[in-house]
Amino acid sequence: MTTDPEDDLTVIRVDQFLPHPPAKVWRALTEPELLAQWQMPGAEDFRLEVGHRYRMTSVPRPNSRFSGVVDVRVLAYDDGRMLSVRWADADPANPVDWTITWTLEQEGRGTRLFLVHEGFDPDDPAQMTARTIMNGGWRGHVLRALGHTLERLR
Template sequence: MSSDDDLTTVRVDQFFPHPPAKVWRALTEPELLAQWQMPGAGEFRLAVGHRYRMTSVPRPNTGFSGVVEVEVLAFDVERMLAVRWRDADPAHPADWTITWRLEQEGRGTRLFLVHEGFDPDDPAQLMARRIMGGGWAAHVLPALGQALERFP
């Protein structure tokens, strides 16, 4: 996770014993995304400007409504994917960029995640950063690893 002096960003990296092409598929193929990300991830399309919605449990203590509006910002096949996440409720200030970067490491892939845009002056955003920082490492990346084990 990011250091405590950078309250605007969460950084996590994870090694997967799978080649970048396979990890890329898990990040970008809708039927595979649906296996490990929030409901709605199956609506993903690898096209800059594509928008879709994902749903999760609302977290009032962080100002999260439970609905994420996602927009694909940029990609470089098998190397990088950047998306914007905004809370669907305009009253909630969440507006983040999630960037996945893949690097071959031996026969596997080191996946770097940068989740940025937290407001360090907003206590709810700081709580969201703490929760999401732990959640990426403890829940999301392990779920991705399990999905990678299930498909060829």
């Protein structure tokens, strides 16, 4: 018996085609001033350097115990192809430890963007609430904002 990847409550997987070349998408993922346009405030402190740490802010979500502050650390990257970061809530009372990995693949004249957001605890109701919110956020608001940034980018 095989399991549907969507049944894995520990992860969010997004597969999105973007009508822009991989180099342009990579710029939006890794150039601080572009990243800040579509992600959270604080992303302008990003550096493409393993071990680099920065902090982003957003709206607190008490129903998921999210403080509104994300501590981020760059875990790994393969220039032009993959970026992996760790997200942790700045509030130690919310013990989230998530890994977000972006992978780019050329597809025709565009890019197939894969996002894997992993580390959700299916036994923690607040993390399952966070997973539901973030699943919709990645697929809706965030990818739309990324698309708008790419459209404006020359």
